[in-house]
Amino acid sequence: MTSFDQGGEAASIVSVTDKVKPVSLGMAVTAVHYLGDRAAFVGTEESVAVVDGEGEISKVDVTGGGILAAVSDGARLVFGGDDGKVTALDKAGAVSVLVTDPKRRWIDNVALHPDGAIAWSVGKTAFVRQPKGEEKSLEVPSTAGGLAFAPKGLRLAIAHYNGATLWFPNMAGEPEFLGWAGSHHAVTFSPDNKFLVTAMHEPALHGWRLADSRHMRMTGYPSRVKSMSWGSGGRFLATSGADMVILWPFVGKDGPMGKEPAMLAPMKAKVTAVACHPKQDILACGYEDGTVLMVRMQDGAEILVRRNETPPIAAIGWNAAGTWLAFSDESGEAGLLPL
Amino acid sequence: MSDASKIPVTVLTGYLGAGKTTLLNRILSEDHGKKYAVIVNEFGEIGIDNDLIVGADEEVFEMNNGCICCTVRGDLVRIISGLMRRKGKFDAIIVETTGLADPAPVAQTFFVDEDVQKNARLDAVVTVADAKWLSDRLKDAPEAKNQIAFADVIVLNKTDLVSPPELAEVEARIRAINPYARLHRTERCQIAISDVLERGAFDLDRILEIEPEFLNAGDDHDHHHDHDHGHDHHHDHAHGLKHYHDEDMQSLSLRSDKPLDPSRFMPWLQNLVQTEGGKILRSKGILSFQDDDDRYVFQGVHMMLEGDHQRKWKPDEARQSRVVFIGRELPEDAIREGFERCIVT
Numbered sequence: 101m102t103s104f105d106q107g108g109e110a111a112s113i114v115s116v117t118d119k120v121k122p123v124s125l126g127m128a129v130t131a132v133h134y135l136g137d138r139a140a141f142v143g144t145e146e147s148v149a150v151v152d153g154e155g156e157i158s159k160v161d162v163t164g165g166g167i168l169a170a171v172s173d174g175a176r177l178v179f180g181g182d183d184g185k186v187t188a189l190d191k192a193g194a195v196s197v198l199v200t201d202p203k204r205r206w207i208d209n210v211a212l213h214p215d216g217a218i219a220w221s222v223g224k225t226a227f228v229r230q231p232k233g234e235e236k237s238l239e240v241p242s243t244a245g246g247l248a249f250a251p252k253g254l255r256l257a258i259a260h261y262n263g264a265t266l267w268f269p270n271m272a273g274e275p276e277f278l279g280w281a282g283s284h285h286a287v288t289f290s291p292d293n294k295f296l297v298t299a300m301h302e303p304a305l306h307g308w309r310l311a312d313s314r315h316m317r318m319t320g321y322p323s324r325v326k327s328m329s330w331g332s333g334g335r336f337l338a339t340s341g342a343d344m345v346i347l348w349p350f351v352g353k354d355g356p357m358g359k360e361p362a363m364l365a366p367m368k369a370k371v372t373a374v375a376c377h378p379k380q381d382i383l384a385c386g387y388e389d390g391t392v393l394m395v396r397m398q399d400g401a402e403i404l405v406r407r408n409e410t411p412p413i414a415a416i417g418w419n420a421a422g423t424w425l426a427f428s429d430e431s432g433e434a435g436l437l438p439l
Numbered sequence: 440m441s442d443a444s445k446i447p448v449t450v451l452t453g454y455l456g457a458g459k460t461t462l463l464n465r466i467l468s469e470d471h472g473k474k475y476a477v478i479v480n481e482f483g484e485i486g487i488d489n490d491l492i493v494g495a496d497e498e499v500f501e502m503n504n505g506c507i508c509c510t511v512r513g514d515l516v517r518i519i520s521g522l523m524r525r526k527g528k529f530d531a532i533i534v535e536t537t538g539l540a541d542p543a544p545v546a547q548t549f550f551v552d553e554d555v556q557k558n559a560r561l562d563a564v565v566t567v568a569d570a571k572w573l574s575d576r577l578k579d580a581p582e583a584k585n586q587i588a589f590a591d592v593i594v595l596n597k598t599d600l601v602s603p604p605e606l607a608e609v610e611a612r613i614r615a616i617n618p619y620a621r622l623h624r625t626e627r628c629q630i631a632i633s634d635v636l637e638r639g640a641f642d643l644d645r646i647l648e649i650e651p652e653f654l655n656a657g658d659d660h661d662h663h664h665d666h667d668h669g670h671d672h673h674h675d676h677a678h679g680l681k682h683y684h685d686e687d688m689q690s691l692s693l694r695s696d697k698p699l700d701p702s703r704f705m706p707w708l709q710n711l712v713q714t715e716g717g718k719i720l721r722s723k724g725i726l727s728f729q730d731d732d733d734r735y736v737f738q739g740v741h742m743m744l745e746g747d748h749q750r751k752w753k754p755d756e757a758r759q760s761r762v763v764f765i766g767r768e769l770p771e772d773a774i775r776e777g778f779e780r781c782i783v784t
Contacts, residue, residue, distance in 0.1 A: 128524075128526075130524070144524035144525070144526075145524060145525055165525065166521060166522075166524035166525045167524065168521050168524070182493075182521055182524075182525070203494075205494060206493070206518075206521060208517065208521075223496060224496075242498050242513070243496065243498055243513060243514060243517065245517075261498065261500055261513060281501075281503055282500075282502075282503045283500045283513055301500065301502075301511075301513070301516070301552075302502065302503050323553055324553060324554070
């Protein structure tokens with residue numbers, strides 16, 4: 101399948117393209133999050149475009165330079181910038197500077213904890229600041245490629261070259277090191293707190309079972325994995341990096357060990373962004389050629405959301421209730437789909 | 440890599456004190472109407488006046504592909520992807536490496552990293568060398584040798600501090616290591632910016648255009664006019680190999696006026712860089728294949744090769760194949776024999 105045309109064999113595919121509200125953001129986009137009942141598209145530089153369900157756009161400048169990282173907990177969006185600042189945007193549209201690096205070094209990564217703690221990294225150093233303002237830092241062996249808070253407790257995973265470090269900022273003990281040769285970038289805990297998965301510089305994921313540090317090699321991708329999303333209940337991890345969505349099973353105590361991943365929605369273009377529905381076994385995925393699909397995990401049934409032949413899809417995301425889907429291509433041609 | 444939409448990257452290297460920062464400040468202060476993003480090591484400690492200046496820490500990552508010499512600079516991967524968010528704010532990137540850095544991981548980053556390759560192209564490795572002290576550094580510092588071996592452009596600086604024979608000697612030493620780089624003599628890095636930037640030396644389409652002397656490399660680069668210095672015996676072998684007794688780095692230049700058989704040459708070259716890639720720092724070639732009206736151009740860094748048909752041979756052009764390898768302890772006889780077996784007789 102190369103493209104979705106009207107008629108022919110593709111006519112059998114259900115389409116909801118006419119239900120999508122197109123939105124022109126007028127800026128390059130890298131991510132989409134939600135602030136309350138509005139979608140917040142993160143630009144490559146300076147601005148965030150906050151869009152309501154009617155497609156009304158309000159742009160907010162959040163940094164003085166490039167936005168290197170952005171995370172959200174639904175109530176606020178937190179950014180790492182190449183201006184050396186960690187800034188936050190809240191639901192009311194207020195921007196506040198949370199951290200200023202004294203040497204104005206790049207803030208490469210940020211992470212948010214449900215209790216309000218934030219983490220960020222500058223080169224090899226990861227920082228955690230708790231809601232009371234107490235700040236702690238840890239130096240890892242090489243530049244932090246990714247940060248993630250564990251779903252339980254105040255524990256931070258820091259991905260770096262040759263492995264990941266697990267750190268309890270409030271405990272005196274030594275951080276735990278999980279080794280695996282190679283450069284580790286994005287990192288994520290499984291929602292049940294049993295597994296840690298990193299996306300590597302090479303086209304592969306690596307996982308560890310936290311109970312016994314057993315390794316999980318998740319390889320076979322033609323290109324680097326840049327987008328990962330946990331399916332409802334954490335039973336699957338959906339990923340980009342191939343010309344179909346790769347879905348690793350995380351049911352049972354062994355996770356994906358010794359199991360084959362499911363492969364959904366094959367196209368002749370690479371998947372660039374994935375987002376699992378927060379409640380149902382449905383995922384949305386965007387491709388390098390601009391196509392957006394919704395896919396039912398059980399049987400791979402596909403629904404066309406957006407036609408192809410545009411720039412790559414850079415951002416895709418569901419709101420917390422799973423009642424609308426927002427996406428954008430790299431150039432900022434975005435869409436909203438209410439369900 | 441010839442895609443014009445990719446941001447050109449110039450790598451500025453050279454041993455400590457050779458004059459890298461002087462050259463960098465020269466480039467930035469010149470009235471050229473361009474904006475550069477500059478990646479430096481001593482972030483904030485040197486007086487570089489530029490908006491887009493980023494600190495790097497020279498993290499070298501081995502790739503997990505089983506190839507012992509495939510490395511990338513992790514910090515460059517990260518910084519270039521960060522800079523790409525601000526595409527449109529600058530025209531080119533200059534990477535200043537520390538005096539002790541190995542240029543190979545920098546160059547390989549542009550070959551192997553998929554995101555970097557998509558967005559940026561390596562323009563040239565520019566090595567600043569100190570005319571007064573380079574000969575000593577070549578004896579005691581392997582980094583200085585690597586920097587000369589990797590260079591596409593060599594800025595031989597501080598020429599006012601040496602006598603003409605000393606200058607001839609240091610140039611001969613450079614040529615013995617790297618016969619195809621453009622060499623410029625300077626005082627206080629006084630050089631036209633166009634001689635340093637936008638060279639396209641890693642661009643296959645431009646290899647010969649910017650390096651017209653490439654096909655003559657090894658023949659007439661012997662600037663070593665009087666060499667009665669006693670201890671440095673300078674050998675000039677028949678086929679362009681030159682080395683000093685105290686020199687482990689060498690260049691090997693091969694030539695054929697008869698066409699090559701691609702079905703023999705390609706597997707031979709692949710196998711050579713697979714088995715000897717650790718020793719071969721750089722390779723470049725312009726090839727005339729049998730029954731092929733196009734020139735074939737290739738270049739490589741260690742085990743990584745890229746090559747393509749470039750353009751038609753011009754009617755008045757000699758269809759000559761030329762290959763240069765720069766490296767350490769190259770198995771000269773085996774390489775020469777292998778090359779000769781690829782010649783159509």
